[in-house]
Amino acid sequence: MRERQTNELVRRAREFESFVAGAAGRLLHAATLLTAEPADANPRAQRLLTSALSRTYAAWDRLHGEDPYTYARQQLAYRFLMMSWRLRENRGGVLGELSPQERLVLVLRVYEAVAEEQTAALLGVPVERVRTLCFRAMSIVLAGRSQALRLTAAETVRGVERVRP
Numbered sequence: 231m232r233e234r235q236t237n238e239l240v241r242r243a244r245e246f247e248s249f250v251a252g253a254a255g256r257l258l259h260a261a262t263l264l265t266a267e268p269a270d271a272n273p274r275a276q277r278l279l280t281s282a283l284s285r286t287y288a289a290w291d292r293l294h295g296e297d298p299y300t301y302a303r304q305q306l307a308y309r310f311l312m313m314s315w316r317l318r319e320n321r322g323g324v325l326g327e328l329s330p331q332e333r334l335v336l337v338l339r340v341y342e343a344v345a346e347e348q349t350a351a352l353l354g355v356p357v358e359r360v361r362t363l364c365f366r367a368m369s370i371v372l373a374g375r376s377q378a379l380r381l382t383a384a385e386t387v388r389g390v391e392r393v394r395p
Contacts, residue, residue, distance in 0.1 A: 246287050253299050257282070257306060263337050264310045266326040278313065282306040303342060307352055310334060325371065332367040339364050 261275035261282075282305035286298060293301055314330030325333045331353075338344040338352070339360070346364075350357045 242290060246290055249298050250283060253302060254279070254283070257299075257302060260303070260337055260341060261306060261310070263325055263341060264306075264330075264333055266328075266333065274313075278306060278309050281309045285309075303338075303344075304352060307334060307338065311353075325367075327370055328367050332363050332370070335360055335363040336367040336371070340368075 258272075258275060258279050259269075261278045262269055262272045265272065265274040265278065267273075267275055282302055285305045286293075286302040289301065290298070310330070311334065314334075325336065328336065334353070335349060338349045339346070344352075346357050346360050350360045353360070
């Protein structure tokens, strides 16, 4: 009996190790974008990723039909939302001008290619809110740092033909 348990633990550890080897780089890049830290010095992103991967490992046996990458990405988003109150200051980087919620929506929608409905369900907000946040975040990123433009909700609903500098 003990040998069987040992074999199961070894198998589980190997499966998780191969998952981390394949997914950790992309998840770390997503965490770095979320925390708006430089790619070469990203301690918050590394802590965020470690926390998400530890939760994924704890739930590894319960993920029988699910994609472990999706679960790890969800955990990354949850952990980021819990620590986002500390990330209000501009830390530089491409997404440094954005609020934490705008960063999360932009990373999920553009970098991770998650559908609007799934992003809305993950964040617990309506789909229209996800659209609005994504549109605002894209307008800020495309307008550049010094000319960042935050659109009002009325402008977003009406639609803006061009982003003013």
